[in-house]
Amino acid sequence: MFYEDGSHDVLCTGPDWTVRASATALANIHASEDHDRRLYPVGWDAPGFGAEDWQPAKSFDRTSRQASISESTTCDSSRDSAADKYKETSAGTVCFDMGQNCSTMVKIVVEGRAGSVVIVRYGESVREDGTTLMPDPLFKEFKTGVYSRFILADTGGPETWQPDFCFTAARYIQLDGVTLDAASNDLPVVHSVVN
Numbered sequence: 425m426f427y428e429d430g431s432h433d434v435l436c437t438g439p440d441w442t443v444r445a446s447a448t449a450l451a452n453i454h455a456s457e458d459h460d461r462r463l464y465p466v467g468w469d470a471p472g473f474g475a476e477d478w479q480p481a482k483s484f485d486r487t488s489r490q491a492s493i494s495e496s497t498t499c500d501s502s503r504d505s506a507a508d509k510y511k512e513t514s515a516g517t518v519c520f521d522m523g524q525n526c527s528t529m530v531k532i533v534v535e536g537r538a539g540s541v542v543i544v545r546y547g548e549s550v551r552e553d554g555t556t557l558m559p560d561p562l563f564k565e566f567k568t569g570v571y572s573r574f575i576l577a578d579t580g581g582p583e584t585w586q587p588d589f590c591f592t593a594a595r596y597i598q599l600d601g602v603t604l605d606a607a608s609n610d611l612p613v614v615h616s617v618v619n
Contacts, residue, residue: 442478451589459585461577462538507597507617510604513554518599520617525595528619531586534602536612538578542585542601545571546594556598582615 444465450458467473507520522528525548534542547556574585603611 437481437483439480439483441481442475443481444475444478448588453590457572457587457590458574459572459588460575461579461583461585462575464577506619510617511554512604513598516601516603516611517555518602518604518614519550519554519556520597520599522595522597522617522619525593526619527591527593528597529587529591530594530597531584531616531618532597532599533582533584533615533617534576534599534612535582535615536576536578536602538576540576540578540601540612541573542576542599542612543571543573545598545600546592547596547598548594550596556594556596576612 445463447461447463447465448457448459450456465473465475468475507522509521509523510518511521512518528546530544530546532542532544545556549557551557572587572590576583597617599614599617601611602614604614606613
């Protein structure tokens with residue numbers, strides 16, 4: 425952390441550090457992220473966490489590579505606005521209208537069974553049936569598909585997902601693999617979509 429006087433904290437590593445594979449399997453700064461909530465090490469940042477299955481971190485020769493801290497401006501994601509409108513376009517697909525096009529790191533709250541896959545698609549416009557138009561005709565380079573995917577862990581209640589590494593610009597957020605029906609036993613139920 426940087427302070428106003430220009431000083432900063434120093435983080436010292438050592439041979440006792442351990443690591444494991446991340447619950448985030450894909451992270452692309454422009455709208456793509458895959459995250460498996462079942463693999464997230466709950467409690468890893470609290471005292472008493474058991475990291476028996478973690479591996480020792482690999483060290484590197486400090487003379488060959490120098491770690492450095494880069495300072496950059498922060499992104500304020502404190503502005504919360506819920507979707508203005510929503511439409512269940514087909515079984516398992518719900519499209520949310522955020523009211524305006526804006527940069528977003530959308531926050532989604534859903535509840536469902538472990539292993540349920542939720543696909544998040546972003547768009548600045550929609551087709552006639554209300555589904556997001558991605559790739560937008562203006563961005564042909566996205567023809568390969570840009571979306572995020574997260575897998576639920578079934579924590580016994582609603583689970584919140586927000587990308588850690590990516591953001592995009594969108595007015596419409598489409599969720600595939602979900603429902604608005606609170607009585608559903610088949611698909612995860614959407615509780616909220618917030619920009």
